[in-house]
Amino acid sequence: MNQKEAQKSSRGYVPNGAETEFTHCDCKELIHLLNSKIPAERSVAARLLSNSSTQESVFALISALKKETKLYPKLEICNSLVNIGSLSIKPLLAQLGQIGSNQHQKIPAKEFKKISYPLPRDIAARTLVRFGKKALPLLLTVLEENKPKQISEAIDAIGFINFYNSEPELVNPLQKCYHRHFNNELIQWKIIRTMSGFPESKTFLLDQQQQINTLRLLQEIDRSLLLISRFN
Known part of the structure; x- marks a missing residue:
């Protein structure tokens, strides 16, 4: 593993297909794995939970998102919440403005010059926009x-x-x-x-x-x- 790969792995990166060795885990085991000390295992758990369209899985993923500090597990959690579907929308609404500190607290002094619409800074809002209408x-x-x-x-x-x-x-x-x-x-x-x-x-x-x-x-x-x- 080179330095770049090691860096990505430390942030919880898991290549596609690497999760197959965990497919024997049931929902409860995957939820438990969301609390692993190994970031890559948290990513795997989140990815596999996208196949579990239950309220228990949604709440477990959101609970994990609230405390996750690594980039790739966060991405996998958000992907799974979207893949689970409409069941995730209401619980995500409850988290608006609650996760992280990247939200605007006041009007920024610098103008937004691009002609596109800015992606929400809040992680719950950013996930919700992926559901569209x-x-x-x-x-x-x-x-x-x-x-x-x-x-x-x-x-x-x-x-x-x-x-x-x-x-x-x-x-x-x-x-x-x-x-x-x-x-x-x-x-x-x-x-x-x-x-x-x-x-x-x-x-x-x-x-x-x-x-x-x-x-x-x-x-x-x-x-x-x-x-x-x-x-x-």
């Missing part, structure tokens, strides 16, 4: 709750899914959420960003452009209007 009904319910941290991450997921799968009916719940959280600039900034995927939001954006005076919000309005004009 199937995740939207439950993501919308988060907007109705009084949990700003979860709302903030749900907005990222909704915006990303819509940008690549146009869903015009999402405009109203997002704009209602914007007005409910008029004192939360982070949520407002994120919703303004989602409007870049809604041609229907042009009037709303122009109206807000006249009402607010926060520079970064105004910059995000400009960006959303630019993308609307470019793609529509």
Whole structure:
């Protein structure tokens, strides 16, 4: 094993097919293996649990994700949650804003210059976007709750899914959420960003452009209007 391979292995990398020697393990054994001290074994367990579409497997994978520190086991856990299917969506919603510390805590000073929609920073939101439209009904319910941290991450997921799968009916719940959280600039900034995927939001954006005076919000309005004009 060369240095590069050893490095990947220390981070839990497992090549395709290497999991076959563990296929004799049942669900309970694989769940136990998720707690192995060997990162590669945690990756194998997560990969094989994708074949176990049970609530027990979903909760075990999410529990493992909350404490996992290595890259490849994290990737395998997320892949398995997606492969298991819709059973994973609601438990993932409960983890929005709860895992890791990579989420936006405030509006970043630096503008996002790309024309693509940014991938969510929150690992639960990033996993949920892989379900596409199937995740939207439950993501919308988060907007109705009084949990700003979860709302903030749900907005990222909704915006990303819509940008690549146009869903015009999402405009109203997002704009209602914007007005409910008029004192939360982070949520407002994120919703303004989602409007870049809604041609229907042009009037709303122009109206807000006249009402607010926060520079970064105004910059995000400009960006959303630019993308609307470019793609529509």
